[in-house]
Amino acid sequence: MDKSYEPHSIEQRWYQTWEQNGWFAPRSDAGANSDAYCIMIPPPNVTGSLHMGHAFQDTIMDALIRYHRMKGDNTLWQPGTDHAGIATQMVVERRLLAQGKTRHDLGREDFLAEVWKWKAESGGTITRQLRRMGASPDWSKERFTMDEGLSDAVKEVFVRLYEEGLIYRGKRLVNWDPVLHTAVSDLEVISEEENGYLWHFRYPLSDGSGHLVVATTRPETMLGDSAVAVNPDDERYQHLIGKTVTLPLVGREIPIIADDYVDPAFGTGCVKITPAHDFNDYAVGQRHNLPMFNVFTKDAKIIGATDRPVTNLAFRQDTIILQSPLFCEDAVKIGIPEQYWGLDRYEARDQIVRDLKELELVEKIEDHKLMVPRGDRSHSVIEPLLTDQWYVKVAPLAAEAIKVVEDGRIRFVPDNWKNTYFDWMHKIEDWCISRQIWWGHRIPAWYDDQGKVYVGRSEAEVRERHKLGFDVALKQDEDVLDTWFSSALWPFSTLGWPQQTEALKTFYPTSVLVTGFDIIFFWVARMIMMGLKFMGDVPFREVYIHGLVRDAHGQKMSKSKGNVLDPIDLIDGIDLETLVQKRTTGLMQPEMAARIEKQTRAEFPDGIKPYGTDALRFTFAALASTGRDINFDTGRIEGYRNFCNKLWNAARYVLMNTEEKDCGQTGGACELSLADRWILSRLARTVSTVNEAINGYRFDLAAQAIYDFTWNEYCDWYLELSKPVLTSGEATAAQERGTRATLVRVLEALLRLAHPIMPYITEEIWQRVAPLAGVTGPTIMRQPYPQAADFALDTAAESEMQWVMDFIVGVRKIRSGMNIAPSKPLPVLLQNGSAEDKNRLERNALFLQRLARTESITWLGAGDNAPESATSLVGEMQLLVPMAGLIDKEAELARLAREMGKLEKDIERMQGKLSNEAFTAKAPAELVEKERTRLAEVQSALAQLTEQQARIARL
Incomplete structure (x- = not known):
């Protein structure tokens, strides 16, 4: 492995490999008992580009898809884009305007040809960006709301609803x-x-x-x-x-x-x-x-x-x-x-x-x-404005759509969003579905010279059904259908309806819809109504409603505020001047552009450095608490970029100590140390937590569990605990083999555990680690997701390991508090220990000697007087480190005096600030509270130094 983690060197290479091998597709070998799991992507506008909301939403969907794919479900993430009637027409009309033309100069047919040409050339920006995010839909099944199959579905639905009297033309007030x-x-x-x-x-x-x-x-x-x-x-x-x-x-x-x-x-x-x-x-x-x-x-x-x-x-x-x-x-x-x-x-x-x-x-x-x-x-x-428009009579469709949520056939997550849904549905009005533009599904209605309307799937069908000869002139309605009309059919039209396809039988109803709260009525409710009407079943079992992505201060991201972040810039990085130009281009008001430039230079003086996709995805997951808006702070992504580095460096350590070495694959005996048994038990608990969290859509809890286990337990403790076994020369071959086997087994499982959230780095490392763990397969994404039962839960090992860690931490705190060099071995005295403490000390002497860097460990008798010492508790047992001879008393007292003087000045300054009514009355409440909290922390630190000063003075 490369010495340093460089995401750009692995991401696009792995994505091409995944897509070219067809690994995003449903499993062709899925057994009869495999559960179907399907998510429909909310189709982004074909004119669109990836924004933070898309990136967040798609991270959640991709994590769910990768998770269920690894669980063995027959998994489909259905991709596609929306034709975005008004937005797309505006894009093409602007292009024409630059040539001095209007759409009326071209006429309808030639103008639509221009739109299709633009779509072929420039309409795939957002799907390319989704690939950069690591999204794993089955691209071979990509649909477009204007493609032939979906257009047939739109006409079929319109005609059937019209024939039932549920679509009509009327004169009502609209937003014009x-x-x-x-x-x-x-x-x-x-x-x-x-x-x-x-x-x-x-x-x-x-x-x-x-x-x-x-x-x-x-x-x-x-x-x-x-x-x-x-x-x-x-x-x-x-x-x-x-x-x-x-x-x-x-x-x-x-x-x-x-x-x-x-x-x-x-x-x-x-x-x-x-x-x-x-x-x-x-x-x-x-x-x-x-x-x-x-x-x-x-x-x-x-x-x-x-x-x-x-x-x-x-x-x-x-x-x-x-x-x-x-x-x-x-x-x-x-x-x-x-x-x-x-x-x-x-x-x-x-x-x-x-x-x-x-x-x-x-x-x-x-x-x-x-x-x-x-x-x-x-x-x-x-x-x-009062105009003639086409409408769907919604009330007859809404009743059953309300019922399926009431009886639990569709569940909202979080549950409170069902109240918003009910509120809208009970007040529902007829839906205006016509638009006076050219790009879209043209309304399948024709008029004769007397204004009589005929509805059908085609003009030929209209003429045949109504016995109209070609002497009767027919003119098709000029309007097109609202984009939301075709989107309402998305869960079944994309699967081949009105044909009864195998995909429709397998994946409808879909499993979950992942979407924002702002389109519960415009899209979610209409999909439910249409699914019930034309499929006789709900379109999805659950609706996961996520929050909006806001800036670090909780403000909605908008170009006018100058606080927009581009996910691709966070992945690839962007220099300051380019970022300023990007944020201010197109702003009409010079004052606004100047304000945004100043704000950008202050916030990103060095531009935005590249963080990579995995760090961005992990940040989104860590912030994804159900239903709450997300305040995105680049400080968080910085921290998770460091987390990626930590994982990378841990893998390098593991590989250096296991590659071309016996990791238990030869059949030789493996003896597990306390640390080995402990980390496997902690892995079992983490795996259980992560599975439960993902199943409950608590991606924040899943990410936190993965982070804590990786950083705090596997890297900070277990890798250190493995070193005495592998490098001291005091362990047996079976013990070394057991530790090497545990190193690769835990890392391999951890990579699978983290893969749904961090797909690139986990795939790259897994390819090197999997063979050492005896795991075969072309890709991590087709490996089974870890289950708690795969690893032995060992509460005794966890209890004893906690004792070992408390012992080591106790010595380290004393060393840090007394400013003793990390390399200096310390004599340790123990008092009030139990028989079990003595047994644990004997069993784990190697860990304690190496990680606490002890010179000696001595038990004091009941009547022994302890010298002046720094102390710490490990349960009931007292841990003492004699200070005599370990520190330069006068130098340490002088150092403490300097530190205490700084803290006293800080306390005086903060107390003065908090006693100033002008500050406490006018400053934001959270700022005042933050200052009070900081004061309490500094006062506590001063008290600790004062106690330490008194103890050293007694030496």
Whole structure:
């Protein structure tokens, strides 16, 4: 093995070997009794690149897959990517724009050809990065939501749901992106607090008896008001309920209605109701059967702009809502004054406010903070808009989806997330599944010249089923399906449905879904509903909900905050200048870029050094406490990089002492020392802990158990305990053979134990260690996972070994406390020991002499007076080291005085800080508590030095 651990030299080499040999695939030799274990990867966007959330989530999934693969389960991790309709279309449209073209210049067919070309050239970034993370899905089964098989599944589901009356086309309020010109889901809307205004307008009562003052944050929507609402219990306005006001600027009379939705304490207690442009108002409008006036075009401009005469207005269907008794037909009928026609919504806002001021109808304008919804792709303000869309009638599907969680057929981990699921499911509304873009699954519906709709898997099927000759012109719906529609079918469409494939029979239902809490409704719930509907069974047995990866201070990672970490940068390293450029490129505001540059230079003055994949994966596992968000600190990954070094160096020591030596394979007798029996027993307990932790999704506990055993027990103790046996010349051949056999046996099992979390380093070392342990096979990933029963539990050995360790630690503490050189042998006196202590001393003299570096060990009799000594306890037995002659008394007293002086100054400084009310009142509570804890620690250290000083002074 190389002298130092260099992850880049082994990682890509091993990944290529694994993938080329097909070791990620389900076992072809899986027996009839093998349990099927399947995880569906949440399909990342084809436009995407690996971020910390992906890296964390995929580490968990890969650890589970590798664990179950090693347990002998017939294991499939199904990979694939999502076509990401809006995101992908935006990427390709930007490329075209750089060439001075738009998608409309190309036309739909040629534009889609460009998208497929981009996908072939650039759409595999994230799958390449997943390979860098060591992810082990069966890449030979990789799927794409737009591939032929999945497209067939999408059409099949749409047609069946339509034929059952569960899909319909209707006119409802949606989130409308006026830049992308499409409806978007709630998940694609980011609402953040922004500064704005609250305008108070006077709406005159129609009978001339006065006015109501209405407060609004969106004056431009008043052109579409249908009513003014007050709370029915608000005594100020009860006498006005049922009367009307005249809508300023427009002139329509609209009613004053009573509704519990109105908060009497907000504004004036009078609320304008605009059902076509506000989701809450839409609900009020439905309750009161109010007309719904759509005043915006798809560009968020005021309707009415036309080159035709006002007397002959004609509007496209996407411009104004038509053909309904509840909807006006044109701007004239709505009453929108001509001066607003075609204005952008914010231009209209300014003009309306100016006009109302001139009419003396503005009561006041207040500064106001409000939540503004923006499209996560376009960053434009989302407009609630009435449009014709396709919907899934969800309520009939939701009932059974609720039941399977209630009766335990699906279990959430942690369990409390089922409450979030129930809350969403009980309030579920019909699902808008259509999008007004070109890239995606085109809706399988066709229209004739009269607007009649025909739904089928193809135009040919539609014509055949409805006996339509080619003299009947049919035009397919222009819209495509919401990306989440195809994703909802993922657990069974990827396995070959609607064909009844062997993979479907073997792996459906899948075992566990690993996902974040933010898509419990958007994805998890819909998969459950679709799985139950089309497969007659749940899509997965368990749902493991993990937390978000945040920065070291608990802040959400975002480019605008400048705290984003790239997993690949943590693996490969990145210099400071490149990191600064990466974090600031694309920021529009110079002030923000300067702030982020300063912050980056302070946080990473030397850039980010390469840590390797295994250290990153182990960090994620160690932080993966169920359901909690993860505060990622590069200090942690530094520590786990050191852990990888520790494991590497331990393996080098083992190989140097076992390669080309007899490790018990020749059949010679092996005699196990106390240390051998102890480490095997501790391994049995660790294996039990790790198996239990992984089965319970406690990856943090699994990682901690592996870390503690490797570092604290195997490396710090057992390797040291092996040296006297192998190097003293006092051990028998059988004892040496037993220790060598134990060294390789424990290391080989430890590598298998850690492999699911740290795949690369364990494979590299295992290839050298396995033959010495008598283990054969081409790869560690196909070896059996360790079980506690594989190793003998020996409580007697653990008890005695604890006595030995306490003895050695006791001597080392005395040596350290008295500043005695590690190389100087010490005389040790023992007092108050039992017969068992004396037997243990005799049995373990070699360990104690070598590891405690004792000059002699002497038992004191009951009446013997002990000289002035430093002492420690091993159970009831007192361990003494006489100080006379061991230290330079005056020099040691001087050293102690210097150290005590430093601590006294620290105490004075901290006490002054904590007595300062300006600090304790204004500083964060955790900082104040940290300072108090540090003070207590320093005071304790000073007390120990004071005691040590008194003891030395007596010499």
